[in-house]
Amino acid sequence: MFADRFPTPSGRARFHAVSHQAPADERNETHPLYLTTGRVLAHYQSGTQTRHVDELQEAMPEPLAEMHPATAKLHGLLNGARVTLTTRRGAASFRLKVTPSIREDTVFVAFHWAASSPSTV
Numbered sequence: 001m002f003a004d005r006f007p008t009p010s011g012r013a014r015f016h017a018v019s020h021q022a023p024a025d026e027r028n029e030t031h032p033l034y035l036t037t038g039r040v041l042a043h044y045q046s047g048t049q050t051r052h053v054d055e056l057q058e059a060m061p062e063p064l065a066e067m068h069p070a071t072a073k074l075h076g077l078l079n080g081a082r083v084t085l086t087t088r089r090g091a092a093s094f095r096l097k098v099t100p101s102i103r104e105d106t107v108f109v110a111f112h113w114a115a116s117s118p119s120t121v
Contacts, residue, residue, distance in 0.1 A: 004114055014101050024100050025088055026072055027036065031087065031109050032087065032105075033105055034088055035108075035109065036107070036108045039111070058060060063110050064095055064097040064110070065094035065095070065096050066101075066102050066107065066108040067097070067102065068100060069098050069100055070104050071105075072096065072098045077098075078096070078098075079096060079097065079098040080095060080097075081095065082094070082096070092109070
């Protein structure tokens with residue numbers, strides 16, 4: 001899309017320095033992991049449309065909590081087990097997906113499922 005030029009008067013990209021800001025909630029003894037949310041390939045936006053497509057629903061039928069193998073082992077958790085994640089703002093239950101593709105200090109959960117989903121509390 002921007003192989004030849006950017007939509008600026010000079011045709012060049014503009015970069016802006018930003019100051020680092022720490023996360024709103026740092027890890028501590030009672031909350032030792034970061035929780036981050038995002039998208040998964042099978043679902044779009046809130047999933048209200050894609051979760052009604054059989055092939056996409058089969059590809060990702062429920063929200064998963066993704067965790068690094070070392071972190072799962074540290075907490076005595078097995079791949080596929082039900083886990084409840086508790087933050088400073090609430091709690092939700094998920095099936096655990098153990099994967100080395102995530103940082104050891106972070107848990108990932110997709111946001112394509114509403115609070116009324118049977119997989120969350």
